[in-house]
Amino acid sequence: QKEVEQDPGPLSVPEGAIVSLNCTYSNSAFQYFMWYRQYSRKGPELLMYTYSSGNKEDGRFTAQVDKSSKYISLFIRDSQPSDSATYLCAIRFLNAGNNRKLIWGLGTSLAVNP
Amino acid sequence: DVKVTQSSRYLVKRTGEKVFLECVQDMDHENMFWYRQDPGLGLRLIYFSYDVKMKEKGDIPEGYSVSREKKERFSLILESASTNQTSMYLCASTVQTNTEAFFGQGTRLTVV
Numbered sequence: 272q273k274e275v276e277q278d279p280g281p282l283s284v285p286e287g288a289i290v291s292l293n294c295t296y297s298n299s300a301f302q303y304f305m306w307y308r309q310y311s312r313k314g315p316e317l318l319m320y321t322y323s324s325g326n327k328e329d330g331r332f333t334a335q336v337d338k339s340s341k342y343i344s345l346f347i348r349d350s351q352p353s354d355s356a357t358y359l360c361a362i363r364f365l366n367a368g369n370n371r372k373l374i375w376g377l378g379t380s381l382a383v384n385p
Numbered sequence: 386d387v388k389v390t391q392s393s394r395y396l397v398k399r400t401g402e403k404v405f406l407e408c409v410q411d412m413d414h415e416n417m418f419w420y421r422q423d424p425g426l427g428l429r430l431i432y433f434s435y436d437v438k439m440k441e442k443g444d445i446p447e448g449y450s451v452s453r454e455k456k457e458r459f460s461l462i463l464e465s466a467s468t469n470q471t472s473m474y475l476c477a478s479t480v481q482t483n484t485e486a487f488f489g490q491g492t493r494l495t496v497v
Contacts, residue, residue: 278424297437303484314389314475314488315428359428363484372443377427 272297277360277376283320286385290347292362294360294376297341301374302315304336309378318358319345350383357381388412391476391489404463408476408493416460416479419443420484421449421472428475430487434459466496 277294284290292306303322307315319334321327327334335344343362347354360376392407410417418433422444430443432451440451448470452460459478463470473493477486 278396305484307486312491312493314477314491315486316488317485320484359484372430372433373484375428 274298274301274374275360275362278379279360279377281380282381283382283384284311284350285381286350286352288350288368288383290345290354290381290383291380292345292347292358292360292379295341296343296374298364299338299341300364303363304334304359305331305373306334307359307361309359311356315359343367350381352383352385353373355382389487389489390402391474391478391492393492394490395428396492398463398466398494400467400496402463402466402496404466404494406461406463406474406476406494408459408461408489409457409458410459410476410478412478412480412487413456414478414480414487415456417453418477418479419459419461420475421445421467422475423472424468428455431461434485437438466494468496470494471496 275296305320306318308318309315324336324338331348333346357378357380359378361373363373389410396485399405419431421427429445434440434453450462475491476489479486
């Protein structure tokens, strides 16, 4: 079983739709959860991070973590064509001393159509 | 703004050549990473370094080596390039206690 599972899509939605992107993970010791966005031919950039169960909002983006189910989600409200990108989840141990490596999902390709 | 700069956006090399990919970061970050990214396989860690002259193997180190002589610079070396090393290569850096990884723009390497 992979440590992080993410459906690669592609996902295609009309402008204005609510988008739900999801990852599951296998190791309950992972405690830091991140979402990165990667535009075509660019490096990934951090969108949001959280280390607690529950929701965290930033504008149109909401990151949700359910540690009991080992499930993380990213919701995009009022999606825009500029949100078209690949979204990658990444997780790691909480303390840098334990392991400095991020564990990455494969990424979900999202297209928002005008 | 943190900047991670990779020396080339696109490279074409011949099989058997020795290839150097350079990465420089300007924020005094301790940790630096080299990944390759391939369709369907995602980001895979090749090597990382948590200090000058220190290096650790990632998940796919075979056919690669690295060098970190200065804190700001992390080089990836393909000792003898092969066609299966055609890929997008991404460099990243992180602060010791922070988790955010800052990426360079990537180098698309084609080995012919």
